[in-house]
Amino acid sequence: MKDTAGKLIEEAGQLIAHAGYNGFSYADLAERLGIRKPSIHHHFPSKVDLVIAVVEQQRAAIRSQIAVLENGEPDAMAQLLAYVDYWKRCIEDQSATFCLAGVLAVELPGLPLEVGAAVQRHFNDLGLWLERVMALGVEQGAIKLELEPRTSAQFFQTAIYGAMVMARAYGDPGKFTFVVDAFLARMRTESPGENDLPRRSRRDRAE
Amino acid sequence: MKDTAGKLIEEAGQLIAHAGYNGFSYADLAERLGIRKPSIHHHFPSKVDLVIAVVEQQRAAIRSQIAVLENGEPDAMAQLLAYVDYWKRCIEDQSATFCLAGVLAVELPGLPLEVGAAVQRHFNDLGLWLERVMALGVEQGAIKLELEPRTSAQFFQTAIYGAMVMARAYGDPGKFTFVVDAFLARMRTESPGENDLPRRSRRDRAE
DNA sequence: CGCATACGACCTACCGGAAGGTAGGCAGAG
């Protein structure tokens, strides 16, 4: 039910997550939408415009999701799990096997400057939110934190993106879940089972 | 003092690490070497051949470095630190701001199959070595390991590549060192100085 | 030794196709 511009952003996002900025063309995109190549220019004058729109849309989506979590979910660990579960689902059901901003970040030195700037804004948003969640989690006693919230947040972000690289490199989506779960286990306070929080179930299924 | 084929592999490696497979061309490469574009085909018939050669050369270099470490350095933690220090130096002095196989891994779904296979071989080599080192480290009591060596190795690899993504995304090479050090700190046995094993010297120098 | 041959490394010139992008037109809805 989306308009063409929206579909363009959506499809472009998938293509970027698949093979990066230089890995897709207006021709690919046009074919997916069932329109002609120059029609894309009507919505996005240049490829740079399009890709920036894609990143900014992703950023907006995440920001609004963060807002929902921060307003509706008081528990820090539950917020983190919601975020992690989102990516677990995306990666395991193949609907998105990598964060598109992550792909762009890796090829960032070769990207147009404005695209790079948008990517950095995305990472900043995410990093700042994680910092808030970490601080909250320590306060709540759900997260053990021998380090400062800032450090833990960066560490967590590293684990997420590193796990995506691993899943790609080994061609095994399960690797993401496996690695991220191992990380979460270490981050929790000791003996999480005896905590005040209900835990859904065991997912640690051997790989 | 390298021959042209060697220079091509070296320069291509830098270009790939910079912007990925689709982010460089034979024209770029020719300009760097000061030769004409078609001359490259004399050494590497196709771009796929060239890139595979680059990955395989990198892989061979790492394999031989691993062999040196495993024969000459009995201490597991010291082996890990040597590996980490290598990347710290490369990233902080900007001589290589990302593992080229890592860049290729991220865009793997859009790569020629043979290139993807070479990239996976590289990751396998690295993963298997890390597994051996982890097992050795636990045996030596230098690494605390509530998880199996296999899991810890994957976790470590995740941290390395995740930290590279972070350094790129935030445009800050220091982030790599920062995050990796935080990871190493968590991985070590508590108060490593009071262990049963003699440790050569303190290398934990704060960042 | 002199000389032919062969080969490696590079060159110029060129190809078909795909890249991102432009110009201008046409149909339908407000």
Added chain:
DNA sequence: CTCTGCCTACCTTCCGGTAGGTCGTATGCG
């Protein structure tokens, strides 16, 4: 009557790759 959304036709530039030639050196051999 205009504006939006799409079209066809076309442009320039760059892509990876080919064909074929030149030069220098190394080798084989009478």
